[in-house]
Amino acid sequence: MTLQRIHNDDRYFFYAIPIDEVMEKLGENCTFHMNSAPIAYSESWKEPLFLDFGPAMEGEKCEFEEIPDLCVNIGRLFLSERAYSQLHEDLKQDGEFLPVVYEGGTGYIFNPLTIAEDHDALDQSVTTADEFGELQNLGILEDKLPESTMVFKCKADFYHGVFCTDAFKRAVEDAGLTGIYFHPDLSNIFGATSPAAH
Template sequence: MPAIYAIRDDGFRFKNLDLSILDIARHAPDDSDPDSILDFSLHNTAMAAWWPPMGAHFLSNEGFEGSPIPDISSGLGATLVLSPKAKRYLGDLLESYGELLPVEAEGEVYYLFNCRTFGQEDLEVSQHEYLGDTPISLKALAFTDDAEKLATFKSKFENCATVFCNEQFKRAVEKFELTGISFDENLVEQFG
């Protein structure tokens, strides 16, 4: 099995970027297909060509007022939010796998990393749970050895809700002591 991780937020102790899909859709070109914007991760929509200077701010989770802004956090769909420090250390590595879209927040320029690379799922292991003929949840997820070569990627089988990474990306985050995310070997997010 390749060394693959799901990138997760490191608990609730960090602030989150308050940027919604409607904030993005408001700036999309008039001739855009609404589905390609509202579900941009699944449609693998490129946005850099029309991305405007966008402003946002960070919010604390309830009960964690005054919490710090992370270096990296999960964003909408298969995106990551990078601080200026994280962009400086990881930008060159990430730009081959997606787009770095600037967002002004807290007086600095942060970046929304729009992952545009798909990993190849191992379909002998990956499974959905079904209700009749309709898939209702992800039961198991695994990737082929080829995915281990990708620093970051997303999964169609998982509806592009998570950014996954390899050992190289994990080591870079740890080397530069970037805060805000954890690396989960369980690729299916557990709730409850």
């Protein structure tokens, strides 16, 4: 079995969460839009947040100018209604689904709450950081993760990345969902230059 890091396919639109949306709907002191820590929000999530979709870099064009089924940002996954219908049952034990809206549709942000270190799943023998604390190599002991884990985060990565098992990768690929790709180098925050490389 191989664990994977989830990356965005930049041929599709990327989502951003407007700061005023967070302040208005979650409170002035909430940092959901920039804080990737594994904090549960479902109790305070009273109405859907509005997401802005567009190219990841301002001024750039996307090959497919459309909203993807899946998108990763700030340690969380956006799921379209299509992705939610395909993946909800598989993911529900690993976190929470937070309703969102965007121009022309609705979906969810999946907030992963399964953390590798909470289950002693960080492989200390291969996980290393440079002198600035930047992750150089990341190892996870998959057999230490809870049974049926599909998606998780890692404190060693400052909770920025979203990682997954082969079972999740297969579920996404079997459903033909768009917007993300997978890379086996867990410490590689940039992925490949193109999803076509995989």
